[in-house]
Amino acid sequence: MTDTVRAALVERGLTTAYEARPDDQRNDYLGWIRRAKRPDTRRKRLDQMLDELQRGGVYMNMVWHG
Secondary structure (H helix, E strand, O other), X not given: OOHHHHHHHHHOOOHHHHHHOOHHHHHHHHHHXXXXXXXXXXXXXXXXXXXXXXXXXXXOOXXXXX
């Protein structure tokens, strides 16, 4: 996990929500963010992950029952 992602999770109080997700989802999110070529795309993906963690019940724009 990059320092940027970790800081964003802490800032938004979502570390526990992130850690509650299954390992495969956490790895998917991090890889998806990391693979973005442009900084603005990385930020958009990070924001999506944070939003989904905050809302709960959503994973990669799909309904998720955790």
